Amino acid sequence: MKPINEVKINLLSCSSNEAFARVAVASFIAQLDPTIEEINDIKTAVSEAVTNCIVHAYSERIDTVYITVRIFENRLVKITVRDRGCGIDDVKKAMEPLYTTAGGERAGLGFAVMGSFMDKLNVRSKLGKGTTVILTKQLSYRTRANG
Numbered sequence: 001m002k003p004i005n006e007v008k009i010n011l012l013s014c015s016s017n018e019a020f021a022r023v024a025v026a027s028f029i030a031q032l033d034p035t036i037e038e039i040n041d042i043k044t045a046v047s048e049a050v051t052n053c054i055v056h057a058y059s060e061r062i063d064t065v066y067i068t069v070r071i072f073e074n075r076l077v078k079i080t081v082r083d084r085g086c087g088i089d090d091v092k093k094a095m096e097p098l099y100t101t102a103g104g105e106r107a108g109l110g111f112a113v114m115g116s117f118m119d120k121l122n123v124r125s126k127l128g129k130g131t132t133v134i135l136t137k138q139l140s141y142r143t144r145a146n147g
């Protein structure tokens with residue numbers, strides 16, 4: 001399937017870039033005129049995925065986070081957040097709600113949040129190589145009061 005529009009954003013894993021990432025993705029998707037709820041859902045999911053790159057993938061260093069946003073026919077949006085960090089040993093386990101390797105510091109709810117705010121969540125990872133998170137959302141067809 002070929003996207004009808006696409007943007008790639010590569011940023012360093014400084015915590016200050018998390019806010020930029022979520023706003024940048026939201027502003028690209030704004031061309032589809034999403035609802036406030038849809039845009040907030042997307043921002044929340046992107047925020048969780050990018051935060052995971054910053055705090056888990058690159059816990060020992062600052063490195064690049066690769067974000068691709070693709071818009072397909074019929075208002076389908078796919079966002080890929082990729083890192084070349086430490087990777088995840090057991091993806092299935094990592095995706096369980098409340099599972100965290102960060103001790104008492106974090107809630108272990110990031111993947112659960114991504115899964116509930118998006119229509120589909122796909123995670124691929126290789127230990128020592130990195131992780132790719134694919135977030136998919138089908139935007140609704142809005143009926144407008146003012147045409």
Ligand SMILES: Nc1ncnc2c1ncn2[C@@H]1O[C@H](COP(=O)(O)OP(=O)(O)OP(=O)(O)O)[C@@H](O)[C@H]1O
Nearest residue numbers: 052056057087094100101106107108109110111131
């Ligand atoms: N990009 C990543 N690279 C390496 N490990 C990751 C990555 N994303 C998630 N993980 C692993 O998966 C676990 C679960 O992630 P999740 O986002 O659900 O919870 P968390 O980040 O620990 O807590 P929270 O998101 O609630 O602050 C993490 O604790 C971490 O071990």
Ligand SMILES: [Mg+2]
Nearest residue numbers: 048052110111
């Ligand atoms: Mg997290």
